[in-house]
Each structure stands twice: as C-alpha cells, then as structure tokens.
Amino acid sequence: MRSQRTEKPTKQSDLERLYMPDFSGPIQPAPTGCRNTKPEDVKRVIAEILRERTVVAQS
C-alpha cells in the first residue's frame, strides 16, 4: 500500500516533465493570421537593423 502511494506522484511528475517544452529551444515563429506585412519583408528589415546595430556597436 505504501509503495503505491509513493509511486503515483512519481509517475505524475515524470509525465508533467514530458509536458514541459524545452524553454531553451529555438524561438517560435509568429502565429499565422491577420497581418499587414509579408514575412520575408519582416525578416529582411530586422536582419538589416540588427546588422546596422552590430556595425555601430563595433565602431
């Protein structure tokens, strides 16, 4: 009886860990839906700004 009491929470916590995401994984894409921009334009513009920022920081 005692072992059953301790076994259940262990399984629960193991299962809960399976339901957790890898927080340190890659950044998620934006959801799809209403937008006024094209994804490729956003990617290009942010890449340009980050590149310019790096250049300014280095100079």
Added chain:
Amino acid sequence: MSSGLSPRFCANAPSLPNPDQAPALPDQTEEYRRGIFINCPFDDAYKPIRDALIFTAFACGLKPRCALEYDNSVQTRLDKIVDLIGACRWGIHDLSRVRPVKRADPPHFNMPFELGLFFGAHRFGDEQQKFKSCLVLVHDTKKFQQACSNLNGQDPVAHASDPKAAVEAVRNWLQGELRRTGLDKTQKPLRTGDAIFADYRAFRDKLPDACRRLGGIENKLTFVDYCDLVSNWLA
C-alpha cells in the same frame, strides 16, 4: 511515432519508470507545449504592458496566442477563445484593468471570464489540459483580493502598470515552473528579467524604424505583425 512527440523533444525528455504502465500520452504537439494564451486588454493605453508580455513570452521560448491573431466570421468570438485556450499549455491573464473605462460604463468582464475558462479547462479537461499553468497579473494584490476572494491562494502578481515588472513576473513564473519540475537542472536557464527588459527596450527603440522600412505601418501593426517582428529580433 504513436505519441505524436517530435524526435527532438523525445531526445530531451526524461525516461518514464515503465513506459508500458505509464498513462497514455494524448496528442501533445510542440505547438501546445509552447503555446501561451495572452488574456489581456486590447486598448492602446495597455499596449506597453501587452507588448512587453508578448516579447517576454518569445524570449522565454514560448509562442503567444491571442484572440487578435485571426478573424473568422463563421466562428463565434467565444468559440475562437475556447479553441485558443485549448491549444495552449500556458496562460497569462492580466486582470489589472477590470474596471470601467468611463465612470458610467460597466467594468470589462472578458478577462476574468477567460481566466475562468482556462481554470475550467485545467480542472475538467482531458489529460492534456490538466497540465495547464497560468500567471494571474493584477495592478495591486490587496485590492484584487478584496474584489475577487475566490482567487485568494492563487498568488496573483502585481505589475502596477510597469512593463518591467510585467516582464519580471512572466520570466520568474516560467523559471519557477522549470524549478518545480526539476528541468532547471537540465535546461539552459532563462535570461534574467533585467536582461530581457533591456533587450525589449532596444527592440522598442528600433520598432519605429522597422515600421518605416516596412512602409509606414506603425499604426497598422497587427498582433501577428508584432509577433513576427519580435520573433525575428530574438532569433
């Protein structure tokens, strides 16, 4: 793979004591594990907090979902919200502005209602829904406890309309979830609240420039546009 888990996730997952005796895993997609339902006001005055919450969710590896992300006139608004709640393991519920916008108006009850739906999914939902976790944000914890005593014991966090406090609240909640499940020992730690907020400020400084380069869309920026800008900034 019968469980529907991605190979990457399985590689990082702890092994169960005995897979044959473990409860059957429901159809758990990475989309659900990373989904975070943002339940907050949509008015312009609240925007600094909402934008900070979305940025922090992405910075912590999650994917914000919100009723603003799509329109479908075939679907009722409530159905859309129920679908989104069902699709997200996580939730941020900001009840800081459950008050009339004008003195004569009734208070807005959408946010507490959606929090109730989230609790209901957690309490009465299937196996997948039982692992939900949420953060309740308020303006002032003492006043909130007087207004909604049913939530006493849920430890809402006050941000006092300060975006930095909101960032720290979300980051600390997620770090606490990592610690609670023991994954803080195996996963890379989340960046500090200060570091995320500094990055958010840098992003905000460049946002007008980004909008200008995208054709002057600052006033037409949708939820999805904003999410796309944030995710590309952080990638």
